[in-house]
Amino acid sequence: MSTAPEGLPSTIRHWIGGELVDAADGRTFDVTDPVSNTVYTQASRGARDDVQRAVEAAQAAFPGWSSISNRERARVLYRIADAVEARHDRLARFESYDSGLPITQAKGQARRAAENFRYFADVIVALGEEAFRQGEEQFSYVVRTPVGVAGLITPWNTPFMLESWKLAPALASGCTIVLKPAEWTPLSASLWPEIFAEAGVPAGVVNIVHGIGEEAGQALVDHPDVPLISFTGSTDTGRHIIRSSAEHLKTTSMELGGKSPVVVFADADLEAALDSVVFGVFSLNGERCTAGSRVLVERSLYEEFTRRLAERAERVKVGPPSDPTTEVGALVHTEHYERVLNYVEIGRKEARLVAGGARPDHLTEGNYLQPTVFADVSRDARIFQEEIFGPVVAVAPFDDEAEAIELANATQFGLAAYIWTSDLKRGHRIAHAVESGMVWVNSHNVRDLRTPFGGVKASGVGREGGAHSIDFYTESKIVHVALGDVHTPRFGAAS
Ligand code: NAD
Secondary structure: OOOOOOOOOOEEOEEEOOEEEOOOOOOEEEEEOOOOOOEEEEEEOOOHHHHHHHHHHHHHHHHHHHHOOHHHHHHHHHHHHHHHHHOHHHHHHHHHHHHOOOHHHHHHHHHHHHHHHHHHHHHHHHOOOOEEEEOOOEEEEEEEEEOOEEEEEOOOOOHHHHHHHHHHHHHHHOOEEEEEOOOOOOOHHHHHHHHHHHHOOOOOOEEEOOOOHHHHHHHHHHOOOOOEEEEEOOHHHHHHHHHHHHOOOOEEEEEOOOOOEEEEOOOOOHHHHHHHHHHHHHHHHHOOOOOOOEEEEEHHHHHHHHHHHHHHHHHOOEOOOOOOOOOEOOOOOHHHHHHHHHHHHHHHHHOEEEEOOOOOOOOOOOOOOOOEEEEOOOOOOHHHHOOOOOOEEEEEEEOOHHHHHHHHOOOOOOOEEEEEOOOHHHHHHHHHHOOOOEEEEOOOOOOOOOOOEOOOHHHEEOOEOHHHHHHHHEEEEEEEEEOOOOOOOOOOOOO
């Protein structure tokens, strides 16, 4: 049974120039929930004309928004955070219903969304610009200016939070925006218009065009007046967007897929490591870019760790997303569910299934999967190499530190890594050797908003987070000023 939250919109419309509008050609697409897998609403299906209107609105709003003081923009961002919090409960219910995230976890994501706006308001007010002095001769200073109309393209996992992660720094930097939310989860984005209106964001500063990636998303990427694309999504789409962006030499930021290793040494705090592994791969339904989906365990601990991990996975409470006791909800969409189930079938042939692997008996409808653990997974296995993006984890043993590092680095991805050991020197050594943008030692994914976020290899290009986000949404211009006489070689001055 899916419990529909109150106040579901009968249609989800674009928001352009401060108005809710239908697609120029009137088309819509179906929006389903992941428990009943039935259509509960329609969303406007954006195409080139809609993106054109949105970009024009963003261009018209740019001179005003980019020229107000950082302090004034920060005030608006604080009001956005307040408006998000005021809708915290509805927002979480919408998100949970549309995406299948357990309601308790959706509430956590809603809180983080509000924090993103507060944080970037603080950053922009505190921000200084660099200055350089070369003795008495020259003084140089940096002037930062917003890049212009920012194109933001976001995925369906934790959609509202990830939208806020891009909206907040782009707004703080003085950019105006066209956002294209993921087509499987447009519901929570339907709350942005009232949030922005309540916070006093001028019309046209943020524009939202819903639609299919290959249509609305592609039109945004192809638009010549959108100089910057911030993308979070799959590696294949990221690659395609970089190629398309080359035509107009756009600045791009790519937050892509992952297959992050958790390396557990025999001297680790076993209970803490176990809690972290279970939470790290099964929270957010395993639909998490930084999920620790490959667990590498030192051989002397391997059998015990695997057995206990399997026991815990079997006991994880899978249930309706709206139930506050649910730990793993429903996977976002039937297409994704089929894909994850297909990986489970592949895993059965490649490795030893020790937990899960099927729909829980008590849940006869909906995209549910019991958390699944595969042991003895070889490095060539597809379930070791490919991102599954569901509640499925691959476990493998290692014999020594060198092998642990080799296995940790043995995929195309490099987003996050987690290391468990009580030998701190070793913790640092491995943190430095592992090929990833982010590493946690003796911790699951706890983020400080000031820190760089992003991946290496096929997990991404560029960094967002903290000052890195402001760098991305602004251009730095250097102004050099002579303070004294400039000694210029006097070409053509010889008699
Ligand atoms: P996806 O690549 O299918 O879609 C992401 C977004 O891109 C959607 O809005 C989609 O409509 C749009 N899109 C698709 N084709 C496009 C095109 N040709 N032009 C422009 N836009 C296009 O990804 P997904 O399935 O929605 O998300 C899951 C993926 O996102 C996983 O791989 C996950 O690891 C990754 N992800 C990464 C991070 C990170 O920070 N590194 C965070 C969350 C998710």
